[in-house]
Amino acid sequence: MSARNKKDKREAWGLKESVLTFIPGNSTFNSMRSRNARHGVAFILPFIIGFLVFMLWPLLQSLIMSFNEVNLVQGGGFKQTFVGFDNYKYAFGVDPYFNKRLVEEIPRMAINTAATLVLSFVIAVILNQDFKGRTLARAIFFLPVILSSGVLPGIESQNEFYNMMQGISDEIANSSGVNLSAALQDLLAVSGVGSGVFDVLFDMIDSIYDIVMASGIQIIVFLSGLQAISPSLYEAADVEGCTAWEAFWKITFPMVSPLLLVNSIYTIIDFFMKNDNRVMERINELMQRLEFGHVSAMSWIYFGVALAFIGVLSFVISRGVHYYED
Amino acid sequence: MKTKQAVSPSQASANRKTRSYAAKAKAKKWAISIARGLLLFGLCFMIIQPMLTRLSTSLMEERDLYDSTIVLLPRNVTLDNFRIVFDLTTFPTSMLNTVWTALLVSVLQVISTTLVGYGFARYDFPLKKFWFACVVALIVIPPQTISTSLYTYFAQFDFLGIVKLFNGGQPINLRGSVLPYALMSATCMGLKDGLYIYMLRQYFRGIPKSLEEAAYVDGCNTFHTFVRIMLPDAVPTILSCFLFSFVWQWTDLFYTRNFLATSSRPIFSTELSTIVSRMSRYFSADASKPIIVPVGRQQQLISIGVLICCIPLIILYCFTQKTFVQSIAMSGSKE
Structure with missing residues (x-):
């Protein structure tokens, strides 16, 4: 357990390093740690995309909708008019x-x-x-x-x-x-x-x-x-x-x-x-x-x-x- | 002690005491196991009883339902009710559709969640904690919160205007097709995907680091390590995620109603939920029958629907019970 803890607690990702990891053509990019990090991100990429497109975005929209009156428009689509806290x-x-x-x-x-x-x-x-x-x-x-x-x-x-x-x-x-x-x-x-x-x-x-x-x-x-x-x-x-x-x-x-x-x-x-x-x-x-x-x-x-x-x-x-x- | 020939009086009384102590302990053990047996039997019976009742009522003729002398076993056994339910629903077709949809969705879910679970378990990358918090959020946020916006979202699907570029300025209507749901499943946003990611991550975390390092030393790259070394060992866990996903998809109403309700290919769970309204329409079409379907009859037909829905699942469960239980056990055992 203690060995694992030590590994978990190795130095955190700084902002500069995080950015450089994803930009080719520098020494940080070529390091083992960066390569591993990119592989990790590649593995969780489906989740990142899904979370942004199918969770965060609809969540935001639904939050906006809750402050609007939503009317369906003929022929598809809907119109929103801001009504403040009226829905609540x-x-x-x-x-x-x-x-x-x-x-x-x-x-x-x-x-x-x-x-x-x-x-x-x-x-x-x-x-x-x-x-x-x-x-x-x-x-x-x-x-x-x-x-x-x-x-x-x-x-x-x-x-x-x-x-x-x-x-x-x-x-x-x-x-x-x-x-x-x-x-x-x-x-x-x-x-x-x-x-x-x-x-x-x-x-x-x-x-x-x-x-x-x-x-x-x-x-x-x-x-x-x-x-x-x-x-x-x-x-x-x-x-x-x-x-x-x-x-x-x-x-x-x-x-x-x-x-x-x-x-x-x-x-x-x-x-x-x-x-x-x-x-x-x-x-x-x-x-x-x-x-x-x-x-x-x-x-x-x-x-x-x-x-x-x-x-x-x-x-x-x-x-x-x-x-x-x- | 046993080798001693003569037994002193004090020792005899001690022996008696031990014996009575042993008898007491035995009685206590018996009492406990009887109480345990009763409790477990009662609770197990309670779980199974509704299914048994459904089974027996499904075989009754209509007049048996109103006969108060008939409680458990039908007097006039008939399979007619099943025929009516088959008429009410587009049953064989919808069942087949359900199988295909559930298979497609759960395969996509399992592939994507395995990749993501592996990524979270074995790699260190920037913002890892943040993304994992998002996984937890995915588990916690009820999908109902975003159901409205998903509803309109897919009616005119156009994420950040990208679709417009390819489609001549028009958003496309994705409702009623299986595509949006397949997309969501492939990107880990399907039914209970957060849970599967969590389960798989727990599994992959338990694999010793040395195994991975040995693979690297022998010349495996990341992809090969994952496919050749990690995946074969993970098969039981992956299989159980697949089973959960399949079973929950089978009975799911929420996502199905949102995405597939208007589909030309009916899904069984939505049909089941509308069975009562179908019933009155069906019976009113027949002039010789009363228009209002009696309550008992309604319940009977619903029971049959539920039975038809459950029986494949129960059969599946009988064969795969161990797989189901083990993965949950594993994900719970480590914090």
């Missing part, structure tokens, strides 16, 4: 759904992210133990990565009639007392324990299916982290008289904690991009009505929220996480 005002003040759904989705995302992390960690710990049928169990837990991607997750609930019927049947189920979690919730409420915390908990239990379906990748990432822990650590802990519970909190958890950040970011992005996300649904609706200005403003607000969420989370997690040098 529309998103927050006028649109009947966007604002409300955004406010509803954010706590849902926070809860879902936490639940996904906890659940995938627990499942990874279980799947890391030795038992019969482990391979099969792992294969099944990874299956949602395929089965809940793209068009598939939302498709059955998009049907409006179905949703109506579902609502009615839910009511029937609740009133007949078959719904266990609701019954338990009622019981707790009667005995005076019920509070906001419990509501959140029961929400999680009710949406356990969604959470399991969204945690395939996270389970594998945690699992690989668990497998990277050297068994000698546990042996040493055992010799020193450490219980399994202590070993879990003193060895397993700290060793895996750096992966928390990767997983939480992945979970948030996954949640944001899902088709059945209701903010996304609203944006897609407006997109089909060709209200490009409004759509751009909403997308930027949405993106900003996602970024803020990821930023706060990375800050919190990276402060509390122990990074282990191997």
Whole structure:
């Protein structure tokens, strides 16, 4: 590791050297280091081109669009008129759904992210133990990565009639007392324990299916982290008289904690991009009505929220996480 | 201890204690494995159950759907529903189109991301940190943010006026053809390409430097080193990126809707998403049938669509499960 670090930390590229690297006919150009650098740039050239043409440029345009009213012109093309922050005002003040759904989705995302992390960690710990049928169990837990991607997750609930019927049947189920979690919730409420915390908990239990379906990748990432822990650590802990519970909190958890950040970011992005996300649904609706200005403003607000969420989370997690040098 | 003939009373009690301790430990182990089994079985069942339900409902006749005595197994087995779904969609054609599109896109994605991942892992060049930050940004930025501008962008494709030079002053309409999407995939901007770059970079970083140096000493140039030394070892990782890309492309709706929706060559995922509206049109064309399709029937036909979409993927997954899992495991294990 130390040798690698030294190599990584060799002198940085100065401005002059960087420029000379790409201009033929000087001594810097002919050096080994410059040649390697040019080869490296050649390798990542597809990315550079793609990022500039298909990401940065459209991103810029969409930012401009969010400050303009965009009208389609007959025969193709569109006309933009500058309207300042009107699109943003529309998103927050006028649109009947966007604002409300955004406010509803954010706590849902926070809860879902936490639940996904906890659940995938627990499942990874279980799947890391030795038992019969482990391979099969792992294969099944990874299956949602395929089965809940793209068009598939939302498709059955998009049907409006179905949703109506579902609502009615839910009511029937609740009133007949078959719904266990609701019954338990009622019981707790009667005995005076019920509070906001419990509501959140029961929400999680009710949406356990969604959470399991969204945690395939996270389970594998945690699992690989668990497998990277050297068994000698546990042996040493055992010799020193450490219980399994202590070993879990003193060895397993700290060793895996750096992966928390990767997983939480992945979970948030996954949640944001899902088709059945209701903010996304609203944006897609407006997109089909060709209200490009409004759509751009909403997308930027949405993106900003996602970024803020990821930023706060990375800050919190990276402060509390122990990074282990191997 | 075993060689001792006589056992002192204190030792006997100690033995008893050990035995009861062992029994306790065994019981605990059993309890844990039963609890674990139950939990895992429950969760696994939950994951698989929707698929099983779909399978059983897809075989039911319409009257079975409303029969409350039928829960799991159909009484009147029929394959008629599949025929209807085939009528509703242009299914064999769209499936074939989907296969070709997904293959094309994922091959392009894998080639470009492998090159880029290799470049990031093994070379040092100016602005490397900046470009890698861009890769991370690519992972983090939801494609929805740029979807609007991409939509109009490709309707009149003319990057910095370059196209105009060749096309007599006219921008060209690229929507509805597979070309813009192929271009994006070839330049690492396709679906989840940031993730693949990250995965491949993690892999290439793990290869010892000495291997590369040995190749140079033996007279390999950069290209040869990459093709002969690095690529053969990377095949499993590349393969798994390819599989991910293929599977996600198969079910993708977002890019497909944006770029290929108006295409004359239908793609299965967009057909699937519009299956309900197709249904009422299909049934209203037939005078003997009610115009409003009953909800149960709608759900049934959607289930069949989902099944048809999933079955090839599940078969693929059965054969390649290890490849899928390993690459993710590798990319997660190193920070």
